[in-house]
Amino acid sequence: MVKVDLSGAIGFLDGAGPDYGAAGVAHRVLAEGTGAGAEFTGWRQLPRRVQGEELKSILAAAERIRATSEVLVVVGIGGSYLGARAGVELIQPTGGPEIIFAGTGFSPDDLNDKIERIGDRDFSVNVVSKSGTTLEPAAAFRIFRGLLEKKYGAAAARKRIYATTDARRGVLKSIADAEGYDTFVVPDDVGGRFSVLSAVGLLPLAAAGCDVRTLVGTAAEDLYALEQRGPENPAWQYAAMRNALYARGKTVELLACYEPSFRFMAEWWKQLYGESEGKDGVGIYPASVEFNADLHSMGQYIQDGPRMLFETVVSFDRPRRDYEIPFLMGDADGLNYLAGRGLGDVSRVAMEAVRAAHIAGGVPNIGVSVPRRDEAGFADLVTFFEVACGISGYMLGVNPFNQPGVEAYKKNMFRMLGKPE
Numbered sequence: 001m002v003k004v005d006l007s008g009a010i011g012f013l014d015g016a017g018p019d020y021g022a023a024g025v026a027h028r029v030l031a032e033g034t035g036a037g038a039e040f041t042g043w044r045q046l047p048r049r050v051q052g053e054e055l056k057s058i059l060a061a062a063e064r065i066r067a068t069s070e071v072l073v074v075v076g077i078g079g080s081y082l083g084a085r086a087g088v089e090l091i092q093p094t095g096g097p098e099i100i101f102a103g104t105g106f107s108p109d110d111l112n113d114k115i116e117r118i119g120d121r122d123f124s125v126n127v128v129s130k131s132g133t134t135l136e137p138a139a140a141f142r143i144f145r146g147l148l149e150k151k152y153g154a155a156a157a158r159k160r161i162y163a164t165t166d167a168r169r170g171v172l173k174s175i176a177d178a179e180g181y182d183t184f185v186v187p188d189d190v191g192g193r194f195s196v197l198s199a200v201g202l203l204p205l206a207a208a209g210c211d212v213r214t215l216v217g218t219a220a221e222d223l224y225a226l227e228q229r230g231p232e233n234p235a236w237q238y239a240a241m242r243n244a245l246y247a248r249g250k251t252v253e254l255l256a257c258y259e260p261s262f263r264f265m266a267e268w269w270k271q272l273y274g275e276s277e278g279k280d281g282v283g284i285y286p287a288s289v290e291f292n293a294d295l296h297s298m299g300q301y302i303q304d305g306p307r308m309l310f311e312t313v314v315s316f317d318r319p320r321r322d323y324e325i326p327f328l329m330g331d332a333d334g335l336n337y338l339a340g341r342g343l344g345d346v347s348r349v350a351m352e353a354v355r356a357a358h359i360a361g362g363v364p365n366i367g368v369s370v371p372r373r374d375e376a377g378f379a380d381l382v383t384f385f386e387v388a389c390g391i392s393g394y395m396l397g398v399n400p401f402n403q404p405g406v407e408a409y410k411k412n413m414f415r416m417l418g419k420p421e
């Protein structure tokens, strides 16, 4: 379970506290399904729903992929991509096929690089698209399906394609039915950016070698705990504080972490909050930084630039394995004062130093911590940020579960490419 530390932010509220009354109202609206977009809140039950037969068939498909493939190409974009990539990169499982993500754009160079990377290795494809009509993954799927057919023949290629899509509608569903692909469902009541705990995320994660039983079990427990109504609920604390800071002109939230493997968690989080809250002319702008690296690029701006920033810093209580700084005879580099200390300890001290400097520089700091960088930690973070997002969106007064603004570029693109009506 996530812990939230508001001590670095509370001093920026002019003596007031976060508005837990408003958080409570928003939580009730979310839980009782009385708010805008309530028909897309099925993610709150996903771990419970997926346990059982569905999880068994996901695990069986993952086993087949692992037995037959050195590479799994996961084709998808946005909510049909970011959660799986976030999990694979954060958890860094070993022993499974390499996971290559494709379908996030039209760059021919990127596509050719990926095809070259696969080389003559055996591969399978998991195409993920709820609508089945998103052009970026649809075009990539056509290409990778063609490559599979060329390499293995049409019949054997069909056995290497796994489609995750709507239960009834859409082009991908029709193709999957006609071709007899193994098919998994994106539930009707779950939007893309909330779908990582469905087959959308679980199949690639399981194929990569993650322990998805632990992941789903932890997520189910977390969601139960996050139902709790009161200011002790970490989702209330985070939602209420970020809204309080936004009301005081802190319009940009920087999600920071000291683990490079967190990078795509931050990308997943940006979509979750950006698409859920950025509408009707309001919304905190979600940005991210990777510390310590970005302290040497963005650190100056954070310390001294315009004061519209606040930071949310995600940390892990313990490293998986620490590494001790060695003693050096003669101390030529002058680092023997660190000899014998673990890098994890040095990193923690650096984090505290940065926190104090940024707070002193006028940047409120929210701490979010989980025990470890593993399946349970991933589940803790996903469930926490999802629940807090629903509460925060309702506190802000928007529908957190739609994304009407995403259609504008698609309309232009389809018209300019000459798509038939």
Ligand code: PA5
Residues within 6 Å of the ligand: 077, 078, 079, 080, 128, 129, 130, 131, 132, 133, 134, 137, 191, 192, 193, 194, 275, 403
């Ligand atoms: O969160 C969302 O709904 C979007 O990011 C979608 O996941 C994204 O646009 C991809 O859509 P689809 O799964 O229909 O291809």
